[in-house]
Amino acid sequence: MGSNWCHFCCSQHEGDLDCPGALDATGTERHGWRVTVQTPHGMEAYGVLIAECGSRFRARILTFPNVLWLAPGLQGTMKFIGASPGEVEDKAAHFIKAHCRRRGFRLCDEPVMAWNDPLPAFQPDHTVQRIKGPQVIRKIAFTPIRYGPFKPEFRAGTGNVSETGLFIITNSPTDAGSRRN
Numbered sequence: 001m002g003s004n005w006c007h008f009c010c011s012q013h014e015g016d017l018d019c020p021g022a023l024d025a026t027g028t029e030r031h032g033w034r035v036t037v038q039t040p041h042g043m044e045a046y047g048v049l050i051a052e053c054g055s056r057f058r059a060r061i062l063t064f065p066n067v068l069w070l071a072p073g074l075q076g077t078m079k080f081i082g083a084s085p086g087e088v089e090d091k092a093a094h095f096i097k098a099h100c101r102r103r104g105f106r107l108c109d110e111p112v113m114a115w116n117d118p119l120p121a122f123q124p125d126h127t128v129q130r131i132k133g134p135q136v137i138r139k140i141a142f143t144p145i146r147y148g149p150f151k152p153e154f155r156a157g158t159g160n161v162s163e164t165g166l167f168i169i170t171n172s173p174t175d176a177g178s179r180r181n
Helices: 085-103
Strands: 030-039 042-053 056-063 080-082 144-147 154-162 165-170
Touching: 030 085, 042 085, 056 085, 080 085
Parallel strands: none
Antiparallel strands: 030 042, 042 056, 056 080, 144 154, 154 165
């Protein structure tokens, strides 16, 4: 794989003739591999989004809750391409691990390969009811947590916090209006 990022497709490949072209998703983008990382500025959560792109797959990296990583020196999000979801997930996870090693960041939890998990598609939820009143300042802060109705068996993390509440990132969401202790 080439070391330079392509200005057109924002992936790495050998030469101009190998450029796959626009890597627009033709399927639903889903969450894949994810890990919590200790940085000099605190805890962060990194993850991989995977989508079908015609006859191949692409992966993109994000810092939770919603910051996509840009290809170095370019305006587009970095993309990893391959023939299967597992292949692109592995490429993106390898890039994240190398990034953390170069910067001296520490992986804090067991990385999870999630492509085969029954996760919902990554889509913004426009049905959430917003609380009326003055805007509150939200601080983006990821802290790993465990929760559950009888014992802390579900893994999750905070996405942001404020004086009025917090956003939880989880693979085990509850139905609207239900409670988990």
